[in-house]
Amino acid sequence: MVDVVPVPDPALVVLVGASGSGKSTWASSRYRTAEIVSSDALRGVVGSGEHDLDASADAFALLEQVVAARLGRRLTVVVDTVGTDPARRRRWLAAAHEAGLPAVAVVLDTPAGVCRSRNAARDRPVPARVLDRQLATVAATVGLLDDEGWDSVLVATPDVPTHPGNTPSTGRPTTVAAGTTSRSSGALPEQGAGLRGVVLQLSRFPADVDLLTWLRDVAAATEEAGLAGIALMDHLIQIPQVGRAWDPIPEPWVTLGALAASTTRLHLGTLVTPVTFRAPGITAKAAATLSALTGGRAFVGVGAGWWEREHTAYGLGFPSARERLDALERGIETMKALWAPGTKTYAGRLVSLPETTCYPRPVGELPVVVGGGGDRTLRVAARLGDGCNVLSDDAGLAKVARYLDLVDEAGRDRATVHATVLDLPLLGRDRDDVWSRVERHRGRVAAATFAARHHAGTPGEHADRLAGLAERGVTTAFVAPVGLDGPDDVLALAPLATAFG
Numbered sequence: 001m002v003d004v005v006p007v008p009d010p011a012l013v014v015l016v017g018a019s020g021s022g023k024s025t026w027a028s029s030r031y032r033t034a035e036i037v038s039s040d041a042l043r044g045v046v047g048s049g050e051h052d053l054d055a056s057a058d059a060f061a062l063l064e065q066v067v068a069a070r071l072g073r074r075l076t077v078v079v080d081t082v083g084t085d086p087a088r089r090r091r092w093l094a095a096a097h098e099a100g101l102p103a104v105a106v107v108l109d110t111p112a113g114v115c116r117s118r119n120a121a122r123d124r125p126v127p128a129r130v131l132d133r134q135l136a137t138v139a140a141t142v143g144l145l146d147d148e149g150w151d152s153v154l155v156a157t158p159d160v161p162t163h164p165g166n167t168p169s170t171g172r173p174t175t176v177a178a179g180t181t182s183r184s185s186g187a188l189p190e191q192g193a194g195l196r197g198v199v200l201q202l203s204r205f206p207a208d209v210d211l212l213t214w215l216r217d218v219a220a221a222t223e224e225a226g227l228a229g230i231a232l233m234d235h236l237i238q239i240p241q242v243g244r245a246w247d248p249i250p251e252p253w254v255t256l257g258a259l260a261a262s263t264t265r266l267h268l269g270t271l272v273t274p275v276t277f278r279a280p281g282i283t284a285k286a287a288a289t290l291s292a293l294t295g296g297r298a299f300v301g302v303g304a305g306w307w308e309r310e311h312t313a314y315g316l317g318f319p320s321a322r323e324r325l326d327a328l329e330r331g332i333e334t335m336k337a338l339w340a341p342g343t344k345t346y347a348g349r350l351v352s353l354p355e356t357t358c359y360p361r362p363v364g365e366l367p368v369v370v371g372g373g374g375d376r377t378l379r380v381a382a383r384l385g386d387g388c389n390v391l392s393d394d395a396g397l398a399k400v401a402r403y404l405d406l407v408d409e410a411g412r413d414r415a416t417v418h419a420t421v422l423d424l425p426l427l428g429r430d431r432d433d434v435w436s437r438v439e440r441h442r443g444r445v446a447a448a449t450f451a452a453r454h455h456a457g458t459p460g461e462h463a464d465r466l467a468g469l470a471e472r473g474v475t476t477a478f479v480a481p482v483g484l485d486g487p488d489d490v491l492a493l494a495p496l497a498t499a500f501g
């Protein structure tokens, strides 16, 4: 069975179905063992085996405890019982909502005859009378679910030989049925689509391998994965959010020059260069040179700077936030002035230059993407820059909407700007791998919080999520995967490459 309707995650998932309807199979093909709590399995833990009915009371007591404990930590729990006890369902649902998790009922809508024959084939079949009663109670339960307050009620149609016209009857909840996958990829990435798409943001670099070789391998993998480009962080000391102070963090403009020699396709730039590090004319010169070296595939992410420690350590001033934002405005104006055609005098709002002689000239568009989500930053981005960069969470998406409104207000065409987000995904091959990576990287952050912050999931799940961002006006996702070590982790991003069309 392939789900057409995705089940929210994390969530309480309560299965409803008779013996042999395929509950345990449905659960184990989608969830990790630790996420499934099964009354049968617990009978086997506290009793003589899965069918030891004398152990039911103990098994259900444990089951209740597991459900409450996992929901309390906002972790997914799949309850694998027949699901026909209304009082238990009410209790589980209330506990999920109290924890702020969605609650989903999944009905295994398997024909009675199929359940009977599967049951008969078992080593320890449920007595026929008991199964008949289960089937009747499940049928009655389906009618009750709609009024119980579930966030959704899904019907899983089993992967049994189907007949034409076997469609869910009307009034029935959404079907999770055998069908086609919701995404099909494999198409080659569009080329020449500018900065649009998924750009790898490199923030971690190895200490013990040859840096140039590693960079070339990463660039090759980025091309092979079909991503649109590579962005480098601009920090003087590795930031605590990413690594330790003694981890290497190479100077980005020098490093981008090396990358320029390794690729003929990728867009290259910073995300973001603090205006506090270099006089804006020097950044303008470096970026124009990179544009010339790449034939027009350079971009400049700029920001106001935020980390006092690296400024102090390198002998740089770290003025107030207001002054840094003033510098950001002046910096963008200076860069744009220097990149403009000719060498004429420039007299702008904040900046005056006696001449604007900057050769080599940038080739084509050299977009300035302004990082930061404060309202003044968004206004500067809309008025002076060519794009914004905010986080990819809900708050960030609200800022994308605000930015696009400001672009309209500035009398500019929103089709020509770059509404970009910074996305920090945690990717795993499958659900098991995802959660072992969550455990590896979460530090002291609660697992559910860490998983939510990094949208922990498989590449396919991230691809669907990014496609959702595109629908909300995002043109480019700068993606910095949690724990990215090298080319193999970059290749794993291939399914994300086509998320922006």
Ligand code: GDP
Binding pocket: 001, 017, 018, 019, 020, 021, 022, 023, 024, 025, 026, 118, 158, 159, 160
């Ligand atoms: P439960 O009693 O509801 O937990 O049902 P199980 O998941 O244990 O499934 C009962 C039997 O049906 C097992 O032998 C499964 O292999 C088989 N089964 C379950 N789901 C499917 C399905 O979608 N297709 C097929 N062909 N067999 C299934």
Ligand code: MG
Binding pocket: 023, 024, 025, 040, 080
């Ligand atoms: Mg079972």
